[in-house]
Each structure stands twice: as structure tokens, then as C-alpha cells.
Amino acid sequence: MATSLRCFLRSGKKAVLVAGRRGFQRSAPAGVQVTVRDALNQAMDEELERDERVFLMGEEVAQYDGAYKVSRGLWKKYGDKRVIDTPISEMGFAGIAVGSAMAGLRPICEFMTFNFSMQAIDQVINSAAKTYYMSAGLQAVPIVFRGPNGASAGVAAQHSQCFAAWYAHCPGLKVVSPWNSEDAKGLLKSAIRDDNPVVFLENELMYGVPFEMTEESQSKDFTVPIGKAKIERPGNHITLVSHSRFVGHCLDAAAVLAKEGIECEVINLRTIRPMDVESIEASVMKTNHLVTVEGGWPQFGVGAEICARIMEGPAFNYLDSPVTRVTGVDIPMPYAKTLEENSLPQVKDIIFSVKKTLNV
Amino acid sequence: MKWRRRHHHPSLFLSTLNRILKTTTEPPDAAAVISVRSYADFTTQATFEIKKCDVHKLDEAPATEVVMTRDEGLQYYRIMQTMRRMELKADQLYKQKIIRGFCHLYDGQEACAVGIEASINLTDHLITAYRAHGYTYTRGGTVKEIMAELTGRRGGIAKGKGGSMHMYCKHFYGGNGIVGAQVPLGAGVALACKYHGKNELCVCLYGDGAANQGQIFETYNMAALWKLPVIFICENNRYGMGTSVERAAASTDYFKRGEFIPGLRVDGMDVLCVREATRFAADHCRSGKGPILMELQTYRYHGHSMSDPGVSYRTREEIQEVRSKSDPISLLKDRLLSNNMASVEELKEIDVEVRKEIEDAAQFATTDPEPPLEDLCNHLYHNDSPVEVRGTNPWAKLKSVS
Numbered sequence: 001m002a003t004s005l006r007c008f009l010r011s012g013k014k015a016v017l018v019a020g021r022r023g024f025q026r027s028a029p030a031g032v033q034v035t036v037r038d039a040l041n042q043a044m045d046e047e048l049e050r051d052e053r054v055f056l057m058g059e060e061v062a063q064y065d066g067a068y069k070v071s072r073g074l075w076k077k078y079g080d081k082r083v084i085d086t087p088i089s090e091m092g093f094a095g096i097a098v099g100s101a102m103a104g105l106r107p108i109c110e111f112m113t114f115n116f117s118m119q120a121i122d123q124v125i126n127s128a129a130k131t132y133y134m135s136a137g138l139q140a141v142p143i144v145f146r147g148p149n150g151a152s153a154g155v156a157a158q159h160s161q162c163f164a165a166w167y168a169h170c171p172g173l174k175v176v177s178p179w180n181s182e183d184a185k186g187l188l189k190s191a192i193r194d195d196n197p198v199v200f201l202e203n204e205l206m207y208g209v210p211f212e213m214t215e216e217s218q219s220k221d222f223t224v225p226i227g228k229a230k231i232e233r234p235g236n237h238i239t240l241v242s243h244s245r246f247v248g249h250c251l252d253a254a255a256v257l258a259k260e261g262i263e264c265e266v267i268n269l270r271t272i273r274p275m276d277v278e279s280i281e282a283s284v285m286k287t288n289h290l291v292t293v294e295g296g297w298p299q300f301g302v303g304a305e306i307c308a309r310i311m312e313g314p315a316f317n318y319l320d321s322p323v324t325r326v327t328g329v330d331i332p333m334p335y336a337k338t339l340e341e342n343s344l345p346q347v348k349d350i351i352f353s354v355k356k357t358l359n360v
Numbered sequence: 361m362k363w364r365r366r367h368h369h370p371s372l373f374l375s376t377l378n379r380i381l382k383t384t385t386e387p388p389d390a391a392a393v394i395s396v397r398s399y400a401d402f403t404t405q406a407t408f409e410i411k412k413c414d415v416h417k418l419d420e421a422p423a424t425e426v427v428m429t430r431d432e433g434l435q436y437y438r439i440m441q442t443m444r445r446m447e448l449k450a451d452q453l454y455k456q457k458i459i460r461g462f463c464h465l466y467d468g469q470e471a472c473a474v475g476i477e478a479s480i481n482l483t484d485h486l487i488t489a490y491r492a493h494g495y496t497y498t499r500g501g502t503v504k505e506i507m508a509e510l511t512g513r514r515g516g517i518a519k520g521k522g523g524s525m526h527m528y529c530k531h532f533y534g535g536n537g538i539v540g541a542q543v544p545l546g547a548g549v550a551l552a553c554k555y556h557g558k559n560e561l562c563v564c565l566y567g568d569g570a571a572n573q574g575q576i577f578e579t580y581n582m583a584a585l586w587k588l589p590v591i592f593i594c595e596n597n598r599y600g601m602g603t604s605v606e607r608a609a610a611s612t613d614y615f616k617r618g619e620f621i622p623g624l625r626v627d628g629m630d631v632l633c634v635r636e637a638t639r640f641a642a643d644h645c646r647s648g649k650g651p652i653l654m655e656l657q658t659y660r661y662h663g664h665s666m667s668d669p670g671v672s673y674r675t676r677e678e679i680q681e682v683r684s685k686s687d688p689i690s691l692l693k694d695r696l697l698s699n700n701m702a703s704v705e706e707l708k709e710i711d712v713e714v715r716k717e718i719e720d721a722a723q724f725a726t727t728d729p730e731p732p733l734e735d736l737c738n739h740l741y742h743n744d745s746p747v748e749v750r751g752t753n754p755w756a757k758l759k760s761v762s
Contacts, residue, residue, distance in 0.1 A: 055555070081555065084586075086582065087578070087581055087582060087585070089575075089578035089581065089582065091544065091574070091575040091578060092544050092547075092575050092578025092579050092581070092582055093544070093578070093582065094544070095541060095543070095544020095545050095547070095548060095575060095579070096544050096545075096547050096548035096551060096579070096582060097548060098544075098545055098548060099487075099533070099544060099545035099546060099547060099548020099549045099550075099551070099552070100548040100549065100551045100552045100555070101548070102533050102545065102548070102549060103485060103533075103548065103549040103551075103552035103553065103562075104552055104556070105551075105552045105555060122538055122541055123541060123544065123545075126537070126538050126541060127536070127538075127541055127545055131534075132739055132740065132741070132742055133521060133739045133740055134518065134521060134522045134526040135518050135521075135522060135526065135528040135534075135739075136518045136519035136520075136521045136522065136738075136739050137519075137738070137739040137742070137762070138518065138528045138529070139528050139533065139534075140742040140743075142742075171740055171749075172740055172741075174741075195741075195742040195743040195744075196741045196742055196743075196744070274747060312754035313754075
């Protein structure tokens with residue numbers, strides 16, 4: 001939205017922001033500061049209220065208020081029937097959630113992190129994603145699988161994997177990856193209202209980050225459409241495409257580069273599948289340069305897919321240099337702080353890649 | 361219990377029978393019997409002794425003396441015979457390469473599907489694994505659309521897009537290819553039943569092979585914890601593909617494997633045993649006591665699938681012995697005849713009609729065209745506007761509608 005954009009540009013002129021701090025307002029137009037956590041909470045609260053078939057299940061979602069407090073207050077408000085604590089049985093409870101969706105409910109199935117979804121991945125893919133097709137439209141599966149995805153801080157290799165590429169590979173699924181509070185709230189509401197299986201990839205490091213939300217986005221009917229990317233910052237010299245937390249890194253890099261006269265157009269994908277390739281193409285046809293930024297591993301990743309799609313489409317002829325991918329390092333995530341920091345794209349990596357791509 | 365059949369009834373006897381079945385759920389009264397006057401010399405119902413079930417964590421057991429009416433008997437006979445002939449026809453079509461891929465046949469196990477359906481309502485729910493043709497039929501699919509799905513035609517129950525293992529109809533959730541995955545799904549359906557509060561339950565089936573899947577134990581735990589109205593049913597046909605139960609399970613007492621869930625071990629070759637046990641189990645669920653587990657001891661005549669001759673891990677003598685001593689259709693036929701509940705000619709007439717129905721269905725299944733290429737990408741998403749789908753090359757932009 002225009003107000004958030006202005007606020008980012010303003011703060012960018014002052015200093016390079018450390019990744020994680022975002023969007024503190026100087027003056028306050030008609031908006032309010034909401035953390036991503038609260039935005040997700042509001043989305044679920046509103047949808048639980050709106051449709052009695054919606055319910056939430058997962059580990060610690062009820063009486064603990066959520067492992068990351070995303071579902072705080074919901075059990076108190078809606079009770080045992082609508083907010084269900086499960087035992088530690090991912091494959092079992094994911095299957096139960098899918099079965100309940102087949103029989104007419106609208107479950108939100110939380111994985112404490114998407115790393116644990118691997119235990120249940122057969123239910124997500126074979127029971128949820130493929131069923132509408134296999135049944136030739138007889139059996140829909142209106143379910144949302146949500147939880148934190150990708151790297152956190154110091155949680156090491158088994159708890160830091162990004163699953164965007166794995167899930168987005170599969171037809172029949174929709175895969176959504178919000179960045180800020182408006183994304184989080186609007187996309188989660190859309191996901192819950194969608195009659196198809198949606199994998200909703202949150203980010204733990206973003207939960208506590210406040211963003212300004214417009215008055216419009218406070219409405220109970222506010223949704224953000226699945227499948228449409230957003231241009232967070234317009235620019236003419238180069239396109240940066242990203243999703244989730246790294247959109248913020250791109251905006252930080254853009255702020256630094258702007259001082260050197262390089263104007264980056266930053267695109268927030270919002271949805272990984274179906275991907276809004278048209279928005280990327282339109283931007284590339286304007287800027288002639290493209291850098292993709294993601295936290296996941298390089299091989300067979302989101303950036304790799306963007307490269308392939310750009311090559312297959314009209315934007316290829318507008319490229320003045322090959323597409324550059326900025327990704328996580330191709331290793332399991334280490335624990336030590338310095339090693340971990342250097343396993344993921346930093347703002348300086350994005351700046352470096354932009355300059356290399358522009359050959360400046 | 362109401363049966364809905366969507367096929368034609370050429371003879372007066374059958375249309376009368378059908379009218380009776382549609383309008384009554386109890387044995388027909390005198391007026392109805394008069395309308396089938398020519399058969400008035402038959403016994404209208406009889407009491408039968410059935411095998412006692414072994415129980416686990418239960419103080420009571422299903423009754424061992426049960427009543428079957430003539431109409432029920434004829435109904436069960438017809439449905440089991442239809443299932444038997446349908447599976448044998450599928451065998452034939454598979455050997456002619458008209459059915460491809462996986463084909464897991466149910467012949468020998470008919471009493472399970474028929475006995476279960478006899479004690480639940482069509483408003484209840486049922487889910488099973490891949491040996492699903494019989495259940496698709498008892499849940500309301502027609503032979504025609506089942507066979508056309510096997511041959512992959514547009515008239516198939518899933519328009520040819522699912523095949524043998526992925527057939528669906530109202531309150532029937534397939535047809536599931538991944539061993540054991542259907543069990544959590546079934547508990548989820550039961551959760552929805554409890555949530556909606558309409559006193560419906562879910563019958564959730566799996567085999568002796570699947571019984572060793574971890575997700576089933578996760579499901580037992582949650583179903584018991586939350587008192588979900590689910591009847592878990594293990595169809596123990598003694599072999600998980602080529603592995604006998606003794607070689608796969610440390611405990612072959614499948615009815616006890618639910619540990620804290622009460623269990624029954626049932627003679628799965630006797631339709632009345634299955635019916636009575638299901639009635640007992642359904643009462644248990646509907647009274648809010650939570651899940652219950654039934655092990656049906658049954659047998660499949662065919663191998664695991666059409667690619668398995670079924671004789672490398674068991675003897676032909678064993679198969680022959682079951683056929684001669686425990687065939688579910690023969691058992692029922694003997695009961696009907698020896699209690700003067702039906703005549704040989706009457707049953708033969710049913711056989712002829714069934715054979716014709718199967719032939720007609722096979723004819724349809726072999727002549728109906730395959731789904732059109734335009735249907736290739738459809739049914740990806742529900743209630744969505746049309747999307748473009750990438751084909752095999754970048755210039756192939758295919759269309760998908762909901």
C-alpha cells in the first residue's frame with residue numbers, strides 16, 4: 001500500500017535497516033501497527049467466527065496458545081470443538097484433518113514447523129492435493145496446512161529447511177508465502193476461504209515484526225488474492241523478485257542502492273503456486289534485468305523455476321544479462337551464529353548480485 | 361437400512377421385490393406378501409445360529425442367534441453374486457488388456473462388504489483401501505460406472521481419471537492407493553460426523569498388511585482420545601500381498617491391536633456374522649462410546665492383484681478348501697435352500713439377471729469412448745476460474761476448468 005511504501009523509502013534514506021526491523025512510522029496516517037503474529041491471529045479469529053465449519057488443529061494450538069503464540073486466545077474464545085490440541089502424531093492428525101475436509105469441514109492444520117510436515121507429506125500430497133483430480137471433481141478438499149517455514153535463528157539443520165519448492169512442485173496444491181502483516185492476514189483469509197488444499201508458509205522470524213496496516217485491511221472481509229504478486233517498490237533499472245522474509249532484505253538492499261542511483265523494482269511473490277509470472281515478465285520487460293532472492297537451497301528452487309519460466313516467455317528477449325539467483329547456501333543449516341548468518345542471503349549479497357548483474 | 365439400486369428390473373418379480381425393499385425396512389407385512397402370491401409357500405424368515413465372536417475389552421458380544429428374512433436373503437444373494445461376477449469379468453477384461461495397471465479383486469470377500477452395509481445407513485460414511493470395487497457398489501455406484509472406470513472411459517464413476525483404486529461416490533471416500541493412509545482419513549470423516557452432530561458414523565477399512573502401519577496406531581490413539589464415531593475394520597485375508605500374517609505381524613490378533621479400543625473377531629465369510637457384528641459395533645459408536653475395532657477373517661481367491669497369480673505363497677489346495685467349505689455365496693445359498701426360503705429356480709433366475717447386468721456393463725465399458733483430451737487438465741482446483749496449465753513443452757498451453 002502507498003503509505004507503507006512511503007514509510008519504507010523514508011526509513012531507507014536514513015540508514016541501512018538490520019534485517020528484522022521494519023516499518024516504524026514517523027507520523028501516523030490512517031493505519032495501525034500490527035505484528036505478523038497478530039495479523040495471522042486476526043485472520044483465524046475472523047474466519048472461525050464467519051464460518052462454523054472452520055476449525056484449527058495442531059500441537060499446542062489450544063491451551064498453550066500456540067507454540068509461537070499465533071493462536072493466542074482462540075481456544076479461550078471458541079472452545080474444544082473449534083481449536084483442538086493434537087498428540088505428536090503428524091501423519092495421523094494431518095490425515096484426520098484431510099478426512100474431515102473431505103466430509104465437509106474446513107480445517108486449518110498447523111504443523112509446528114514445516115520440517116515436521118515431512119512426516120505427514122503423503123497425506124498432504126496423495127490424500128489432499130491429488131484427490132479432486134483423481135475423483136474428476138467429485139471430492140474436494142478445502143484444507144489449509146500452515147506453520148513456520150524455513151530458517152529461524154540457531155535451530156540448526158533439522159529445523160531450518162524451506163519447503164516452498166517441494167510443495168510448489170505438486171499440481172493440485174496452492175502454495176502461499178506471505179511477507180508482511182497485510183500479506184499474512186489477507187492471504188490466510190483467502191486460503192481458509194479457498195475450496196482447495198493450500199500450503200501456507202509462514203516465517204518464525206517475521207512473527208514479531210510490526211507493519212503498518214491500512215484501515216481497509218482491518219475489515220473482516222479484507223482478503224488478498226492468491227496467485228497475484230505485489231510490487232512493493234517500483235524501479236526502472238533492475239527487478240528483484242522474492243518471497244517471505246527476504247522481501248524485506250530486498251527492500252533494504254534497494255534503499256542502499258538507491259543512494260547510488262540504482263532504482264530496484266521489488267516484487268513480493270506472495271504466492272509460489274500458482275506463480276504470477278506475468279507480473280515478473282512485465283517488470284523484466286521494463287528493467288531488462290532480474291535477480292531472484294530466496295532462503296531455500298538453489299537446486300530445483302523457486303529461483304530456478306523463475307529462470308525457466310522467464311526463458312520460456314516473452315521477457316527473455318528483454319534481458320540484457322542472464323537472470324541471477326540469490327539463494328541459501330547449498331548445505332544443511334549450521335548452528336554457530338557466524339556460520340548460520342553466512343548460510344542465508346544477506347543484504348550485502350543482494351547488493352553485490354545486483355551490481356554484478358548490472359555490470360557496475 | 362435402505363438399498364438404492366440404479367439398474368433396470370425387467371421382471372415383475374423383481375420390480376415388486378424392489379418396491380417392497382424401498383418402502384419397508386422391516387420384514388414385509390401380510391399385504392406385501394400377498395402381492396408375491398406365487399412365492400407364498402416360502403418361509404418368510406428364519407433364525408440362524410452364527411459363530412460367536414471373540415471379544416477384546418468388551419463385556420458383551422454380538423448375538424449368536426439372528427433372524428434373516430427371505431427378502432434380506434435374496435437381496436444379499438443378489439448383491440454378492442453381482443459383486444462376484446463383476447470381479448470375474450474384470451479378471452477377464454484385464455487378461456484381454458482392456459483393463460490396465462492395478463486391479464485388486466475382491467472375490468471371496470463379498471460377505472464383508474454386504475454384511476457391513478446391511479447394518480449401516482447410506483447416510484453413514486465408509487472408506488477403504490484399493491480393493492474397493494465391492495464397496496463402490498454397496499455404497500451406491502452402478503456396475504456400469506465401476507466397470508467403465510476400470511476400462512478408463514468417460515462414463516466411469518470418476519470419468520476415467522481415477523481408475524481401479526480411485527472411485528468415489530456420496531459418503532464413500534474411495535478407493536485409496538497408499539496403504540494405511542485411509543485410516544487417518546476415516547477418523548477425520550468420523551470427526552466431521554461428531555462435529556456435525558447428526559449421529560452418523562464412519563466405517564474405516566484396512567487389511568492385515570496395513571495393520572502394521574504406524575499411522576494406524578496414531579489414529580487409534582486420537583480416535584479413542586476424542587471418542588470419534590469410527591468403526592475400524594481389519595479385513596484379514598491372511599496375506600499382505602505375498603506375505604502371510606505370521607511373517608508380518610508379531611501379533612496376529614488384529615482385533616486386539618487397538619489395545620485400549622474394544623475389539624471383535626468375526627467370521628468374515630458369513631454375511632450374517634458380519635451383519636450382526638456391524639450392528640453391535642454401530643450401536644457402540646452411536647451411543648457415544650467412541651471407536652471400536654472389528655477383525656473380519658476372510659479370504660481372497662485371486663492373488664493380491666492381477667499381476668500376482670496368488671499361488672507362490674499359498675497352495676492351490678488351500679484356495680480350493682476355502683472355496684468348497686467357506687464360500688460366502690454358497691453358505692448363504694445353502695441357508696436359503698435348506699430353510700425353504702427360496703427355490704433353486706429363483707436363485708438361478710437371479711444368476712441369469714446378474715450375468716446379463718454384468719454383460720451389459722462390460723459391453724458399455726468396452727465401447728464407451730475414453731475421456732477427451734480436453735479433459736486432461738480439468739479438475740485441478742474446485743470452484744476456481746479457469747487456469748492455464750503448462751503442457752509437455754512451452755508452447756503447449758492447456759486449459760483447466762474446475
